[in-house]
Amino acid sequence: MQFMLLFSRQGKLRLQKWYVPLCDKEKKKITRELVQTVLARKPKMCSFLEWRDLKIVYKRYASLYFCCAIEDQDNELITLEIIHRYVELLDKYFGSVCELDIIFNFEKAYFILDEFLLGGEAQETSKKNVLKAIEQADLLQEDAKEAETPRSVLEEIGLT
């Protein structure tokens, strides 16, 4: 897989993961072009399309589009299920995930993706194992939090 993009029906990019080195300008250009292409497609259309010399596999979940770019010899259907498994992971972690969860906890969405896919290839396809890794990390986080000093009131209302 060369990259994965998550964007909303309004075309707002919610997550971007690049597995090939590209400059920022090129990334923005690709994103713009693809978001436009995919949003223009009608609901019953096929989930695959040729784009430049890549194959695009996309699927819509509620208000979010998940879109992957794969190479010629890669398998479209299994990519579709990669998307689905990622959605399942998010859903399980957040408990019935919605777009807002991904906006407000974008860093978590990236962490989960890194446990699941690395370098554009499936690293761990077992839902249990991926979530175990993330929950372990959260546990470490909780421990660390208890050790922290209480935060100021100003911080609490977001002024710092």
Added chain:
Amino acid sequence: MPAVSKGDGMRGLAVFISDIRNCKSKEAEIKRINKELANIRSKFKGDKALDGYSKKKYVCKLLFIFLLGHDIDFGHMEAVNLLSSNKYTEKQIGYLFISVLVNSNSELIRLINNAIKNDLSSRNPTFMCLALHCIANVGSREMAEAFAGEIPRILVAGDTMDSVKQSAALCLLRLYKTSPDLVLMGEWTSRVVHLLNDQHMGVVTAAISLITCLSQKNPDEFKTCVSLAVSRLSRIVSSASTDLQDYTYYFVPAPWLSCKLLRLLQCYPPPEDGAVKGRLVECLETILNKAQEPPKSKKVQHSNAKNAILFEAISLIIHYDSEPNLLVRACNQLGQFLQHRETNLRYLALESMCTLASSEFSHEAVKTHIETVINALKTERDVSVRQRAADLLYAMCDRSNAKQIVAEMLSYLETADYSIREEMVLKVAILAEKYAVDYSWYVDTILNLIRIAGDYVSEEVWYRVIQIVINRDDVQGYAAKTVFEALQAPACHENMVKVGGYILGEFGNLIAGDPRSSPLVQFNLLHSKFHLCSVPTRALLLSAYIKFINLFPETKSTIQEVLRSDSQIRNSDVELQQRAVEYLKLSSIASTDVLATVLEEMPPFPERESSILAKLKKKKGPGAVSNHLLKTRKACLTDIKGISTPSPSADLLGLRAGPPVTAAAPSAGSLLVDVFSEAGVNDDGFLRFVCKNNGVLFENQLLQIGIKSEYRQNLGRMYLFYGNKTSVQFVTFTTTLNVQAKPVEPLIEGGAQVQQVINIECLTDFSDAPLLNIKFRYGGALQNLTLKLPVTINKFFQPTEMASHDFFQRWKQLSLPQQEAQKIFKANHAMDTEVLKAKLLGLGMALLENVDPNPENFVCAGVIQTKAQQVGSLLRLEPNAQAQMYRLTVRSSKDTVSKRLCELLAEQF
């Protein structure tokens, strides 16, 4: 705002994100972001040391701002600091920031690498995974240099945790993709292959991606993976749907791993060992059988996962192309999918059948589905599916069904999407020519093409129809009649006028007997289109008119009248004016005999491969041509034409397409062959070696040529490495050179490399590089390649150190105008001081510090050593960062040297 149920909940961050979401306009958002950036900047710059939590929060905010699409130019240092925090959560955010926002700041990379090194050696698996993820996400060369040695060790060590192994495998894969030269598997190879046997399915899933990539590059070293992969696959395929616990996905056992295993096997030919092969065939049969079983779940995930494996298995069957039984079964299975209610399956079935159509075993089976495919072309609602259907029709076309398929494609063209028309036109043109039994059908088809999609008919297409008509006298009368009729249409495409003008000019006499198409009627018909046409078409028509004068003397006065009119003879276009003047003169003074000789019928064109076919041709076989590739191919054709165009008069009718394309080499495709035969001297690689001595000089799909060289005084030695990238041997491999060279081995085995040493002595200064000619046979086709050897005059530099005073004194001494060469040119690369320095050092001169009063400028000094004499040279390079320009000045005691150095260097920066 949702309650943040998990994790640490950085409240400041959540509030900020809320604010951004509440912004009513882009301006408001930018304002809010700028406020936040100012805040963060002041926090980072403040006297008070920030605690880890705050640092993490601000870094996270910066990350959020960057992901919104804004530029971030600070915070990198703080993120790097977080890496060495012992709190997991801070470290994690630090790594995320680095992964998303790397920049090539070398100072920072060193610090990042240090932090990664610490985490890798921490023996804490969670930290190790974070570090490995970061390397895999960044994948830069610097990281490969630092860690490519260490990661294989982690991957195969007995005490490494499974999760770390998984990350290490894919991390290594990423590094291998970016810097294959730095990842050396060597001693680890067999242990890596044996990861296929690992107890942990996750480890196998990750490791197999690495193994597949490595196998593609070094099939021999990894070939033991075949039998391991087959037995692993067989265990999965025969397992019950609950055996693999969490690796079962919607009742399908380990779909990702199965696909990857089948993919790995596609890197190799069918197993030679009968038992292994038998087991594999059994697996493939089981997969095909399962497709016929009733689904275990109604969920689309179940059928997708199952079919993903099925399609991958079919790919493997097609790859082997040796089991007729399996090929036909695969074809029948795909045939069922052609009418499936899932659009995705119809799309994939059409795509996969394209490759089946090119196998002799399944071609006939594919053809039985023609009606379904034609129906898909007519009724599919999604253009990408229709495109697949068109590709498949093209692939399944042969003499038996050509008329039907071409007719369907033509009728589809009338309503086809604009995006695929050009490709469709090419396909129709090719099929019509390839399977034409009678040429009147061919002529009809092409004229129909022009009528329906004239805008998309490229020059190649109409050149070709004329070539064929000229070469076949049985079709000339028919062509003249048909084109005459086509021109009667009130609005006809300009391409039709071109074809009409040419054909009537040549063969109008064949229909002139009929009073309805008498010479004058023909002329008037053509001339009625004249004013609507572009200049090139008008020029063509003028030539047709002079041919008319020759064919039909009775039209002479009418045509002379036309030529004599001011709009012709005083036309503002030089070409048109010249033609009008010359043709008028020719028709007035030349005798009938002379005229007849000058305007004799065109001789037949030499038979050659169609240039249209060349345009559509692609390695992967028919059918799968995408627009993108077509464009590339076209660009390439134009370039070649540019080289071989001898005179403008020859360009009509594709003569300028160059010498005939020779017989195609097997599989590797004819693209190579014609590039080889046309390109003349290849000097792409040459200029890359001016400032360096080692590297790859040339590479295509067959051959790679690497160079190592060293120079001392006026002597040099060059090692050339010829690598055969194919699996077929190169025979009668010879190289010739106008420099003394030891002969090279005449045979290069598939995948092997041979070495050649060349000793070089520089007798006197020179400008032209020695030429190296390489000839060999690959699968019967002779390959011929000429390369410039990267031996340049600067290779014989001895650096000379000198002080500022000396430099300027010598500079003044070399003040004759011819001793100086200067060039001002635009920067081709980023103006990075370090890179410039490295290049100038690579040039071989001494780079002098503190000489030029302007510290931005570079000055160098050196002496070129030749057998005949020594040539002292001084150089000054003045970058202008604002204009992105350079001024380069070279002064030497010999004028030719200054000039040559200047030319060579101007291409380097």
